[in-house]
Amino acid sequence: MAWTPYKETVARLEKSFTCKARVEVVGLMEARGRILARDSIAQENQPAFPTSEMDGYAIRYVDQEKGALTLTHRVPAGTEISLHVGECECIKTFTGSLLSEGADTIIPIENVEVEGDKVRIVTAVKEGFAVRPVGEGYRAGDVMVTKGTRIGFAEIGVLAGLGCVQVPVVVRPRVAVLATGSEIVDLGEALPTPAHIRSSNHVTIAAMAQHAGAEAVLLGIAGDDKALIKQRIVEGLACADIVVTTGGVSVGDYDFVKDIIGDLAVETIIEGADIKPGRHIRVVKVGEKYIVALPGFPYSSAVVFGLYGLRLVDAMLGRDYARRFCTATLEEEYAKRSKFTEFTACDVREKEGKLFATLEGKKLGSSAILNNLLGGATVLCIPKETTLLKKGENVEVLRLEM
Template sequence: MSKNFLPFDETLKALENSIKTEIGIENIFIGDALGRFLAIDIVAQENNPTHETSSMDGYAIRFSDQQLGSLTISDFIPAGTETHGVVNKGECVKTFTGTLMSEGSDTLIPIENVEVKEGKIHITSAVSKGFAVRPIGENYKAGEVLIKKGTKIGFAEIGVMAEVSMVQVEVFMKPRVAILSTGNEILDFGEPKTSFAQIRSSNHVTVEAILRQLGCETMRFKLIRDDRDLIEQQLRQALMWSDIVITTGGGSVGDFDYLQSILTDMKIENIIDGSYMKPGRHIRVVKTGHKYIYALPGFPYSASVCTFLFIAPLLRKLRAQTFALPTIKAFMGELYKKRSKFVEFTACNLRFDEGQLVVDLQGKKEGSSAILNNLLDNPVLLRVEKDVQKIEKGEMVDVVLLDL
């Protein structure tokens, strides 16, 4: 079984090039749209506001009348009333937050700035011209792109869509992802432990949780013992019903690792077949039709890191977002040493320290890539290039944000 190891960035590039299409589009009510990804630009159809409105409770006046000191209240216009009032010289119209400004008026004098006596207001504190008047198009103008395609829909996106009278919205479908875990030594939830050599499986639910956080619909399969036929059967079933199939474990080249040979026998397009990186260099990605199969490492830490490095970019591109890893610069907060000669990604803490971005490994345990708990507490991934063996405190480093 020959692998075809390539440098990390080349393997990512190969993945990017293999993605030929965005995922499908469905139409949903905006109340269900939180966390989904926009499949269209949201464009303002009209100015907002469409008319001048008051932003406070008070009296619509002509600014030039303010010097008169007192003005006759000629009308009373609650918010939502269609009719404009009319403000003639020497008059004012009682106006509420959201009320259309009366014809002839250009300024609102708030209730706190006047005394009302015998049908007149007496101005106790003057305001500037145009005060508390929301101009036409203050929010946005007709034709303006308010929200771009690919945006993850949060609270403000929902609010703005409601404001422009949308009831439904086109979003990208949720990618359907099947998760298969293999291994003889792992026990699923509820399975009684019969030997101290057995460990509880966690990579299947960990990877599933990442994919849910990344907005996928997930299907988790029953754990498969190292049985070639069963693995192949489950893999083919998973492939029928999902857009992406992820296997964990059984992906390296040991005697019990059937997965590699199954993938090879399927004679489907190899996208990645080994990557000079750590953790997870044995990663394999194949493609059949529009569907991807990922063979991820068995250790939950490695499987999780590979999910962020190799699967999250695919998901982003499927949903019209930037493929590239979201990478920022930060200062190293401590001396860091690396042993491998690969590009290496290490879970660490990103701290906001007096205006600076600082990375450290406090609370992270050094050791094998089996240590899932190093991914607790919202970590980021320190990226260290292959030839770098040591980073001094204070050096600037690259940090990959975990795009959740």
């Protein structure tokens, strides 16, 4: 079997992608972590009027040196009154109050001495002090939060300020996960024999999908029963945008998945890749939906879902997959172990403003070792042609949990 170059598999996947982002509207407090579906544009200036930045006395700057000023009114925040500050007058003003007409400067309360209605300025300020000018924060027409932004707390606050109570967000894609393999048993079930192992792939992939912003549907475990596997995949296609299988894609006698998805495929996108782990990866399209068939080993299936499945999830959400990559300095030499493009578990740490990648504590061995992804789920990306990475070299790192 000829293994398609990794870059070509990525290009094929990207080219295959034709879905348009679907939009739903959610309440502001439900929008956290969701992807904004339309640019959010300010309708007004912020502030809309000159506003006091602190508690103090609104004056005409030219009166500052004219001795005691006469206090005429008090304007608590939230009060709408068009009072006028005349010559040698002042108006008591509070944080957030509108600035009275005629005034251009606020004297903080700490800077004055008050006796009856006479306010004497002890410490002078510069012109315009403590006045928030119109549009200080933003102006009508400014694009405040752009489409495709993941909504964090600052976005929530800004949207609230814009009066955005309902937020248009991208509908979460749905990822259905089916684990295959006669040796695996589901969560909470007893192991019938020492030859059985507990399934972890299905929950790992489901959690990866959720973390990336998708909904997960667990289709359970389908053993090595060809009819059951096919039935579950078809059920998955009925309710999800992406059906992910683990196991059964190699060339062995029990590797039914590749035949089944071959039958179901309308279009084959990826049929093997020159990557380690996961060279048996298959991706097919059935209408607008995808089947992503991953290898069965836990480390392999997680990494390969990260390479192809998360790329699909990101695309469906309108997010840039490239954000997951960064550069780091490698802390120890690493000899590549295969002739493929390799994805090897590492940890990334920041020290004095630089990122370092280390393989310390990561176990060498088969692609079964999921615990190598603990603590951040980052992998070193080693190009096919590279044989040795030197200590101190700049390397490319892919962060699967970002």
